[in-house]
Amino acid sequence: MPEPRFARIAAAIGDPTRARMLSVLLAGASLPAGEIARAVDIAPPTASAHLARLVDEGLVILMARGRHRYFRLADAEVAQALEALCLVAERTGSAPIWSREGYKPLKYARTCYRHLAGELGVQLLESMVRRGHLAGAADGYEITRPGRVWIDSLALEQPLPERSSARYAYPCLDWSERRDHLAGPLATALLDHFIAKRWLAPVDASRALKVTPLGASVLLPMLERGG
Numbered sequence: 001m002p003e004p005r006f007a008r009i010a011a012a013i014g015d016p017t018r019a020r021m022l023s024v025l026l027a028g029a030s031l032p033a034g035e036i037a038r039a040v041d042i043a044p045p046t047a048s049a050h051l052a053r054l055v056d057e058g059l060v061i062l063m064a065r066g067r068h069r070y071f072r073l074a075d076a077e078v079a080q081a082l083e084a085l086c087l088v089a090e091r092t093g094s095a096p097i098w099s100r101e102g103y104k105p106l107k108y109a110r111t112c113y114r115h116l117a118g119e120l121g122v123q124l125l126e127s128m129v130r131r132g133h134l135a136g137a138a139d140g141y142e143i144t145r146p147g148r149v150w151i152d153s154l155a156l157e158q159p160l161p162e163r164s165s166a167r168y169a170y171p172c173l174d175w176s177e178r179r180d181h182l183a184g185p186l187a188t189a190l191l192d193h194f195i196a197k198r199w200l201a202p203v204d205a206s207r208a209l210k211v212t213p214l215g216a217s218v219l220l221p222m223l224e225r226g227g
Contacts, residue, residue, distance in 0.1 A: 012057040018050050026082055027207045028114030030070040079113035086175035105208035107176045114188045117174055121181030127223045140170025156193045161185045
């Protein structure tokens with residue numbers, strides 16, 4: 001029987017250094033090799049060798065911008081596969097890790113391939129559904145008329161992307177909360193807005209997000225009442 005294709009992918013992901021690199025890129029950003037190397041505390045030549053392996057296996061893509069080179073996850077399917085592995089890993093009774101100082105910020109709020117995850121991400125989706133801003137659809141969720149009114153009231157810096165054949169808004173099972181958070185282009189637009197308004201701010205060298213004082217006074221009450 002031929003070796004399953006996923007064996008090569010599993011081997012590429014399974015290396016501890018490459019796993020940390022993929023975790024950094026899971027935030028959805030495009031980063032230079034040097035920044036990735038610093039984030040996982042390895043030498044740049046070592047980082048380049050690992051990134052080359054990830055590119056070869058189709059997990060990461062390389063983008064050239066003039067003399068600069070940036071790396072990011074290949075697509076949302078790779079991100080979803082990594083999140084699924086996180087879910088499997090958390091089935092082994094590691095719940096106590098979420099009480100540790102290093103994990104608490106990730107559990108509360110983090111980026112998951114450019115959308116909001118963690119406790120705050122779950123709260124966002126549940127708030128929008130509870131208030132009728134989202135309605136179930138065959139491929140996820142549809143924005144309702146009240147939802148459009150709420151989104152318009154936010155005055156997004158960038159126009160809301162038009163719905164395409166791809167899933168526009170859909171549930172993504174959160175690996176720390178075991179409940180769904182919102183994923184898709186709509187979720188990306190909302191997270192971009194929350195960060196642009198300085199309601200949320202990235203934590204250095206981490207996927208974690210922190211609520212700013214402004215966010216505590218504007219964003220949190222908004223989620224609690226549903227908009």
